Amino acid sequence: MWRNPVSFSSKLLANRNYYLHGSWFPSIFAANDVVSVPQLLCRCSLSSTASTTAAATSSADSLKSMLLNRKSDGIRAFSASSSALDLSLLSSAMQLARHYSRCYWELSKARLSMLVVATSGTGYVLGSSNAVDLAGLCWTCAGTMMVAASANSLNQVFEVNNDAKMKRTRHRPLPSGRLTIPHAVAWASSVGLAGTALLACKANMLAAGLGASNLILYAFVYTPLKQIHPVNTWVGAVVGAIPPLLGWAAASGHVSLNAMILPAALYFWQIPHFMALAYLCRNDYAAGGFKMFSLADASGQRTASVALRNCLYLVPLGYLAYDWGVTSGWFCLESSLLTLAISASAFSFYRDRTIHKAKRMFHASLLYLPVFMSGLLLHRQLGEDELWTSLEAVVADSGHDNQKSKERHRNIDKQARPPVAYASVAPFPFLPVPSYAGQ
Numbered sequence: 001m002w003r004n005p006v007s008f009s010s011k012l013l014a015n016r017n018y019y020l021h022g023s024w025f026p027s028i029f030a031a032n033d034v035v036s037v038p039q040l041l042c043r044c045s046l047s048s049t050a051s052t053t054a055a056a057t058s059s060a061d062s063l064k065s066m067l068l069n070r071k072s073d074g075i076r077a078f079s080a081s082s083s084a085l086d087l088s089l090l091s092s093a094m095q096l097a098r099h100y101s102r103c104y105w106e107l108s109k110a111r112l113s114m115l116v117v118a119t120s121g122t123g124y125v126l127g128s129s130n131a132v133d134l135a136g137l138c139w140t141c142a143g144t145m146m147v148a149a150s151a152n153s154l155n156q157v158f159e160v161n162n163d164a165k166m167k168r169t170r171h172r173p174l175p176s177g178r179l180t181i182p183h184a185v186a187w188a189s190s191v192g193l194a195g196t197a198l199l200a201c202k203a204n205m206l207a208a209g210l211g212a213s214n215l216i217l218y219a220f221v222y223t224p225l226k227q228i229h230p231v232n233t234w235v236g237a238v239v240g241a242i243p244p245l246l247g248w249a250a251a252s253g254h255v256s257l258n259a260m261i262l263p264a265a266l267y268f269w270q271i272p273h274f275m276a277l278a279y280l281c282r283n284d285y286a287a288g289g290f291k292m293f294s295l296a297d298a299s300g301q302r303t304a305s306v307a308l309r310n311c312l313y314l315v316p317l318g319y320l321a322y323d324w325g326v327t328s329g330w331f332c333l334e335s336s337l338l339t340l341a342i343s344a345s346a347f348s349f350y351r352d353r354t355i356h357k358a359k360r361m362f363h364a365s366l367l368y369l370p371v372f373m374s375g376l377l378l379h380r381q382l383g384e385d386e387l388w389t390s391l392e393a394v395v396a397d398s399g400h401d402n403q404k405s406k407e408r409h410r411n412i413d414k415q416a417r418p419p420v421a422y423a424s425v426a427p428f429p430f431l432p433v434p435s436y437a438g439q
Contacts, residue, residue, distance in 0.1 A: 103173040107156055107184055108149035108191075115369075116243050120144040122373045123247030123262055126326065126380055133251070139202035140250040144243060146195025147211040153188035154219035157181055162227070162288040168281060169288070203250035210246040214239055230293040233278070237270040261321045262376065268314050269369055272307035272346055276362035279303050280355065300353035307361065308346040314339040321376070331379035335372065342368045 121141050125132055156163065156174055160181065163169035173179040192215055200208035218239045225232040241263035248259040278285060278294040285292045294303045318335025321327045345364040349357040 099178070103179050104149075104187065107153045107173050107179065107187065109152040109156075110149070113145055113148035113152060116148040116240075117141050117145050118370075118373065119240075119262065119266060120243040120247040120250075122377060123244030123259070124251045125247075125377055126244075126262065127248035127251035127259060129252075136203065136250065139198060140207065140247055143195045143199035143203065143207075143211060144246060146191045146198065147215050148243075150188045150192030150195060151215045151218040153184055153191070154215075155223045157184050157188065158219070158223045159226075159288075162290065166284045166288040168284050199246075199250065204253055206253065206255070207246050207250035210242055210249060214242040214246070217242075226290045226292075228291060230291050230296065232291070233271065233274050233293055236274065237267045240270050241267040258324050258326050261317060261324070261326055262373070265314060265317050265372055266369075268310045268317075269365060269372075271310035272342070272361060273365040275303050275307040276349070276358050276365065279353075279358045280362065301350075304346070304350040304353055308343065308350050311339065311343040311346040314342070325381070327376060327379040328381055331375050334375050334379075338368060338371055338375075 121137060121144075124137050124140050156172060159169075160174040163172055164175035169175065174181060174184060196208050196212045196215075199211050217235070222232055222235045222239055225235055244262040244266060245255055245259060249255055252259075275294065278292040279300055282292070282294050286295055293306070294300065297303045315336060318327075318332040318339070321335070322329050322332040342361075342364045345357075345361040349361045
């Protein structure tokens with residue numbers, strides 16, 4: 001058989017199907033348990049095909065995962081950038097709101113406006129008879145706050161050049177450039193009109209007229225007068241005395257003699273208060289071009305004497321409040337002691353005109369007003385005529401209600417209706433009404 005190897009090999013190659021079917025496998029390779037060449041070739045081809053398919057599948061999967069990862073990374077980056085943009089917009093909006101709220105707070109002189117609101121609210125309570133209308137009180141305070149904010153804003157608009165020259169006021173919104181003048185004018189106009197309209201709608205026209213007149217007096221008379229004549233201090237005292245009248249008018253609808261107690265106290269209180277302030281800030285007022293009373297008084301004697309005289313004017317107000325039936329007798333005693341205390345500080349400043357004594361009188365004036373208004377609210381009482389009238393009204397109302405209830409029960413007893421009548425009249429209008437239903 002080995003003599004003709006060529007023919008044997010040609011037979012092997014010719015019978016490839018024979019090897020593939022495995023017929024020749026047992027006779028040659030079965031003894032040594034060796035895999036046949038045809039099967040090895042077949043298995044290699046199958047394994048290579050499977051590995052190629054697996055590699056293609058794995059490469060497709062890797063490409064798909066890569067695309068998905070890139071897509072998710074893009075979405076994540078886009079969401080992160082959008083969230084960062086939203087946060088930046090939110091922070092910028094918050095900074096803008098904080099900036100304008102701070103500017104409006106300073107432009108309105110919010111603490112001074114709240115003091116004006118306190119005096120107006122005290123006047124409202126004093127002008128109320130029996131019970132205080134809390135809703136009306138809130139509306140009156142809100143309208144007063146708006147009008148006061150408008151007046152203070154217009155004051156800074158007119159004095160922007162003067163404020164820029166003073167150390168105490170150069171950092172305000174208009175001199176520092178944080179707000180423009182048209183912006184401030186628009187703010188002041190809108191707030192002033194809204195406050196006046198609120199007082200007219202929720203209180204009465206008398207209160208709205210007092211608010212509007214006070215705004216005009218402060219912004220268009222007192223403010224320019226500060227650069228013309230020292231009488232501006234007394235005009236400013238009139239401006240400060242009007243808000244309690246506004247509150248009284250909003251509560252009662254009229255202005256009586258009893259309503260003058262708190263305005264008179266505010267008028268006389270403002271003179272020593274502003275005299276002390278003008279003495280402490282003389283150099284600043286001179287730099288700003290304001291004509292204050294203390295600038296023409298180098299020694300300060302006239303300034304101190306005016307302050308002391310107006311402090312003494314406050315002494316009889318406690319007795320007048322008791323005599324006119326506004327408060328009880330305890331307020332007369334407390335007011336007298338309080339007025340003597342502020343008069344003592346003014347007398348100390350009159351004897352020794354120094355910065356220290358001027359500060360003491362200024363601080364005493366800051367303490368006087370809230371204590372005085374608290375005493376008015378604590379010891380307020382109704383007059384005998386008002387109390388008798390209110391009691392008669394209550395009795396008359398109760399008698400009228402009793403008479404109406406008796407008549408109602410009498411009519412019910414006379415005309416007792418069956419349930420069908422009520423059903424026919426009210427819930428079922430399409431049913432015919434019985435003849436006795438309208439009797």
